[in-house]
């Protein structure tokens with residue numbers, strides 16, 4: 001069971017979510033950590049595996065059992081200012097890791113409140129020390145509006161962060177805003193394929209989908225992520241890298257979005273979720289229930305690490 005020690009800790013509460021079969025737990029002064037076993041957030045369905053593919057399935061299963069020790073989501077709860085401080089450090093550490101290891105850092109932005117929480121990257125020590133020239137910016141989802149429009153996720157990120165740091169314009173991978181939703185999704189996917197070929201974006205040896213270094217995700221009060229909404233057929237898309245929606249419940253209606261296989265092939269993924277209005281969805285995504293369908297936010301399971309940055313309101317029902 002998840003305990004809720006949030007009130008007793010000053011800076012942040014760290015929780016590794018336990019599965020029902022957790023065997024032990026330990027705690028330190030500033031964090032509470034549960035050991036946990038595999039499968040906690042990875043859905044596996046044997047019924048969908050044909051006898052012909054069972055061998056491959058079980059070898060993948062074996063490797064995912066090894067991997068899932070590091071896949072359990074880490075949840076941290078912050079005061080608002082502290083959340084921004086911790087998020088900047090998290091992104092900066094990954095920037096340093098990937099620019100050193102692979103000479104590029106591929107970061108995918110969402111829209112919404114996320115960008116404002118990245119503001120500490122514009123302050124010392126990060127603003128002058130990060131290798132911005134090696135960043136490549138992408139969008140997990142984008143609204144199909146002109147790039148100059150107030151609703152554009154690019155404009156939001158550009159105004160709030162990208163225009164203030166020396167990322168080469170060619171590394172900012174915006175949608176083609178002259179195209180229809182369908183055309184923009186096809187075009188974005190084609191450009192991602194080119195960047196995988198060139199080695200700018202890594203490729204997952206497990207899934208064959210692009211493996212972005214970091215996905216930065218928000219979540220709506222309904223549990224949607226990117227432009228993948230609960231109950232919408234796009235949530236099940238498993239072939240396309242980028243797809244489109246013309247009836248988004250959250251305006252504006254026309255958007256393009258990464259699909260789950262792309263989101264879940266990433267090396268790192270982080271949620272930034274704040275406000276008591278999202279507490280139910282946070283609870284449902286993290287603790288779930290066998291009886292209710294999984295929210296899109298509960299289906300996020302990157303190849304590497306998943307982290308949730310929450311404020312006390314968003315964590316209030318855990």
Ligand SMILES: O=C(O)[C@H](O)[C@@H](O)[C@H](O)[C@H](O)COP(=O)(O)O
Nearest residue numbers: 110111112113218219220225226
């Ligand atoms: O373009 C979008 O609308 C988003 O990418 C969307 O998925 C967003 O991240 C969530 O709706 C959370 O938004 P807030 O943080 O503003 O609630």
